[in-house]
Amino acid sequence: MIRVEKLNKYFGKKQVLKDVSCEIKDNEVICIIGPSGSGKSTFLRCLNALEKAQEGVIEVDTFQVHDPKANLNELRSHVGMVFQRFNLFPHMTALENICLAPEIVKGQSKAEVEVKAKELLKRVGLEDKAGSYPNELSGGQQQRVAIARALAMDPHVILFDEPTSALDPEMVGEVLEVIKSLAHSGRTMVVVTHEMGFARQVSDRVFFMDQGQIVEVGSPSQIFDHPKTDRTKSFLSKIL
Ligand code: ADP
Numbered sequence: 001m002i003r004v005e006k007l008n009k010y011f012g013k014k015q016v017l018k019d020v021s022c023e024i025k026d027n028e029v030i031c032i033i034g035p036s037g038s039g040k041s042t043f044l045r046c047l048n049a050l051e052k053a054q055e056g057v058i059e060v061d062t063f064q065v066h067d068p069k070a071n072l073n074e075l076r077s078h079v080g081m082v083f084q085r086f087n088l089f090p091h092m093t094a095l096e097n098i099c100l101a102p103e104i105v106k107g108q109s110k111a112e113v114e115v116k117a118k119e120l121l122k123r124v125g126l127e128d129k130a131g132s133y134p135n136e137l138s139g140g141q142q143q144r145v146a147i148a149r150a151l152a153m154d155p156h157v158i159l160f161d162e163p164t165s166a167l168d169p170e171m172v173g174e175v176l177e178v179i180k181s182l183a184h185s186g187r188t189m190v191v192v193t194h195e196m197g198f199a200r201q202v203s204d205r206v207f208f209m210d211q212g213q214i215v216e217v218g219s220p221s222q223i224f225d226h227p228k229t230d231r232t233k234s235f236l237s238k239i240l
């Protein structure tokens with residue numbers, strides 16, 4: 001589903017991704033862990049072309065993301081993204097936030113889109129909040145609406161960039177539960193997270209990134225119980 005080869009990305013003179021290569025299979029759930037500033041967000045943003053890398057190959061689904069001629073709107077309708085800050089439109093209800101992209105980008109009818117949006121709200125446990133505005137919802141509820149909004153496009157791949165980092169601690173669990181419930185439901189997921197318990201439970205493989213590189217890849221038990229590199233060991237010893 002995703003193939004990245006020798007990706008190099010610079011901001012000015014600073015190299016933030018160094019020869020990053022990986023393959024992610026259809027339906028696989030990957031968690032990316034690593035210190036702040038290691039390039040995790042930049043890597044995710046390259047996957048759906050929110051950032052452009054200077055060198056390398058990125059294939060996502062059938063898209064050659066690195067190709068300047070790639071159709072980015074179509075790419076992004078197949079690759080959903082959920083951000084740390086939920087970025088809901090404040091003047092639109094939960095339902096309207098979810099319906100917007102399928103109506104505009106996919107040209108689906110309002111009635112059809114609304115039926116689906118209500119199903120999605122139910123799926124994230126918010127069926128009674130369809131008419132609520134973002135400022136009437138808690139952070140955890142807003143993030144669940146943002147997840148429903150990403151799902152509304154039926155993406156083949158969903159990228160999550162620290163989806164619980166901006167939440168008060170008591171709301172982290174409800175959002176992680178929703179993400180867990182999506183794992184292995186016929187979608188490829190890449191989740192940048194600092195929630196190590198979650199990463200251990202949900203991921204097929206864990207990528208450890210440090211200083212712009214994917215330093216170690218393994219099953220959760222390999223990475224958390226038997227890390228191979230000193231960099232992985234040192235990172236885990238600081239946070240576990
Ligand atoms: P992470 O998500 O792992 O914390 P980032 O991908 O956000 O790391 O950042 C990687 C490096 O790139 C950091 O040194 C950061 O300061 C730098 N960086 C990120 N975005 C930009 C930007 N838009 N312009 C310049 N430097 C950036």
Ligand code: MG
Pocket residue numbers: 040041042161162
């Ligand atoms: Mg980040």
